[in-house]
Amino acid sequence: MTDQDRLGxxxxxxxxxxxxARVERNLWSRIDxxxxxxxxxxxxxxxxxxxxxxxxxxxxxxILFGSGVFSSxxxxxxxxxxxxxxxxxxxxxxxxxxxxxxxxxxxxxxxSAIVMSSESGSPSVLLERGVATFAVAPRANRKPFVxxxxxxxxxxxxxxxxxxxxxxxxxxxxxxxxxxVQFRGAxxxxxxxxxxxxxxxxxxxxxxxxxPVPDNVDPPTNPxxxxxxxxxxxxxxxxxxxxxxxxxxxxxxxxPTxxxxxxPPTTGSLTTAKPPADEASEFDxxxxxxxxxxxxxxxxxxxxxxxNTKWSAVALYAAGRLSADxxxxxxATFLDIYLxxxxxxxxxxxxxxxxxxxxxxxx
Amino acid sequence: MAAPSPARDQDLALARxxxxxxxxxxxxxxxxxxxxxxxxxxxILGANRDLEDLLQDAFLEIFRGxxxxxxxxxxxxxxxxxxxxxxxxxISRRRPATIDLDALEDQLAGDHDTRRHAQVRxxxxxxxxxxxxxxxxxxxxxxxxxxxxxxxTEVAHLTDSTMIAVKxxxxxxxxxxxxxxxxDPVLSSYLAELxxxxxx
Numbered sequence: 001m002t003d004q005d006r007l008g009x010x011x012x013x014x015x016x017x018x019x020x021a022r023v024e025r026n027l028w029s030r031i032d033x034x035x036x037x038x039x040x041x042x043x044x045x046x047x048x049x050x051x052x053x054x055x056x057x058x059x060x061x062x063i064l065f066g067s068g069v070f071s072s073x074x075x076x077x078x079x080x081x082x083x084x085x086x087x088x089x090x091x092x093x094x095x096x097x098x099x100x101x102x103x104x105x106x107x108x109x110x111x112s113a114i115v116m117s118s119e120s121g122s123p124s125v126l127l128e129r130g131v132a133t134f135a136v137a138p139r140a141n142r143k144p145f146v147x148x149x150x151x152x153x154x155x156x157x158x159x160x161x162x163x164x165x166x167x168x169x170x171x172x173x174x175x176x177x178x179x180x181v182q183f184r185g186a187x188x189x190x191x192x193x194x195x196x197x198x199x200x201x202x203x204x205x206x207x208x209x210x211x212p213v214p215d216n217v218d219p220p221t222n223p224x225x226x227x228x229x230x231x232x233x234x235x236x237x238x239x240x241x242x243x244x245x246x247x248x249x250x251x252x253x254x255x256p257t258x259x260x261x262x263x264p265p266t267t268g269s270l271t272t273a274k275p276p277a278d279e280a281s282e283f284d285x286x287x288x289x290x291x292x293x294x295x296x297x298x299x300x301x302x303x304x305x306x307x308n309t310k311w312s313a314v315a316l317y318a319a320g321r322l323s324a325d326x327x328x329x330x331x332a333t334f335l336d337i338y339l340x341x342x343x344x345x346x347x348x349x350x351x352x353x354x355x356x357x358x359x360x361x362x363x
Numbered sequence: 364m365a366a367p368s369p370a371r372d373q374d375l376a377l378a379r380x381x382x383x384x385x386x387x388x389x390x391x392x393x394x395x396x397x398x399x400x401x402x403x404x405x406x407i408l409g410a411n412r413d414l415e416d417l418l419q420d421a422f423l424e425i426f427r428g429x430x431x432x433x434x435x436x437x438x439x440x441x442x443x444x445x446x447x448x449x450x451x452x453x454i455s456r457r458r459p460a461t462i463d464l465d466a467l468e469d470q471l472a473g474d475h476d477t478r479r480h481a482q483v484r485x486x487x488x489x490x491x492x493x494x495x496x497x498x499x500x501x502x503x504x505x506x507x508x509x510x511x512x513x514x515x516t517e518v519a520h521l522t523d524s525t526m527i528a529v530k531x532x533x534x535x536x537x538x539x540x541x542x543x544x545x546x547d548p549v550l551s552s553y554l555a556e557l558x559x560x561x562x563x
Contacts, residue, residue: 006556007479009510010487012405019415024393027419028386031426089386115386291416292456325415 022325030287032091032113032129089115101125104145107133111280122146171197279304279311286315290322298322310346313338317347324358332358374438382429393422396442400425403446403521406511407503409491413453421449440520447503447521454499486553493543493550497536504529505536509557
């Protein structure tokens with residue numbers, strides 16, 4: 001056999017960017033869900049680079065960080081928002097948790113996740129999923145405190161308002177002050193007691209009493225208890241089926257302007273019924289099961305989808321996603337049923353995209 | 364104990380930060396090691412089918428085990444060891460895949476490169492179809508040592524085995540494959556090329 005005849009070892013076929021993105025997205029999702037709970041107890045965290053200012057704070061850090069990032073029990077953490085810090089992620093497990101970030105206090109609802117970072121002294125929080133309540137000190141001489149939720153960016157100058165996100169539907173409820181909502185090039189001023197939604201970006205309405213809290217997360221139960229923090233922001237979102245892998249580029253900006261005092265809404269709710277906790281646990285279990293037993297996971301998703309809660313919707317979408325991932329021809333059917341049953345569901349946009357891809361994919 | 368070096372210090376620092384749950388470090392580790400882990404899994408399994416799930420499994424195991432990383436090997440080698448273990452578990456728990464060899468007959472017409480590429484694909488798929496039928500440890504040893512061209516020492520390290528055990532597994536795998544290739548000239552010829560033997 002001559003060298004020219006030699007075939008050589010088979011080449012390693014690379015995976016596409018889409019496949020890699022899916023791997024990464026699902027990996028973080030699994031870490032955040034059931035798989036994360038099985039991570040070993042992290043050693044006591046060492047946040048030396050944070051320069052925790054006082055011994056008292058250090059003690060709090062030592063006690064509360066001992067549970068590790070992936071712990072599922074209630075905990076609190078204190079992080080300095082110094083001039084520039086590396087992104088730091090906090091995930092709440094089955095119970096709420098809280099964290100102090102510079103001069104802000106953040107309460108995280110169960111199964112919520114945030115990433116905190118700071119650049120040039122400007123603190124920034126990315127809400128990956130769930131509900132977070134922010135109590136932020138007035139920004140008079142300080143850099144703006146920025147909260148990102150999906151494509152929405154909230155710049156807290158010193159006011160009190162609420163932003164709710166359910167996938168592409170954004171709702172802004174102003175409690176104190178006045179905000180300018182920038183959405184696709186248009187700016188809408190929203191005053192106290194008013195609400196704005198991305199469904200009708202040029203209109204405002206009387207504010208409901210609370211934003212539409214997704215029913216697959218538990219709202220925070222403990223009010224801010226940190227230092228005097230007059231301003232508060234609540235940013236709820238649905239846990240995305242596909243958590244972001246990087247900070248999104250904003251195309252909606254909410255810029256509050258302070259000084260207009262209004263009575264915070266106290267009654268009423270857009271909140272839908274909270275599903276039983278065991279459905280959430282079952283969904284987490286099925287998510288963890290996907291890799292090692294996809295057939296059972298699919299069967300579980302389909303069983304869970306027969307109900308009429310938000311988890312039914314999430315489970316039905318998951319069945320479609322899993323089937324599509326595995327090139328199962330039933331994917332189109334599941335996604336089609338999902339869109340018929342839940343046309344405005346949390347995963348409707350993703351389901352439409354996926355359905356288009358499935359239908360357009362070469363067989 | 365490995366000698367201190369800047370690379371080792373970097374590996375240890377990254378592993379420590381990732382083990383502590385710092386997502387930025389976990390992302391960095393994923394980005395720096397993903398191709399190496401994918402390469403290892405691909406070499407053992409022979410296709411990208413199911414690799415998305417296995418990559419996730421491998422990196423979950425990597426993150427779980429990072430607290431035990433001591434820098435005695437490079438982080439890349441350490442991750443490859445876990446990838447090898449992940450592949451072993453995957454092979455052990457699944458039934459042999461049904462591969463339609465008739466569907467593998469690529470177009471062999473065309474220029475030399477195209478033809479050669481098609482030949483490699485056909486031969487490789489036949490090889491991995493045969494590997495599906497042999498014992499997992501032998502398969503892994505053969506894939507890493509013969510197909511990927513790694514040294515027996517390295518394979519022994521990756522599979523947490525002795526060099527003698529690896530050598531034995533490679534020999535048995537080759538013997539088994541040769542038997543299976545007796546009636547398959549494409550596979551027989553390809554095996555001969557990879558192992559340096561005469562075609563059966």
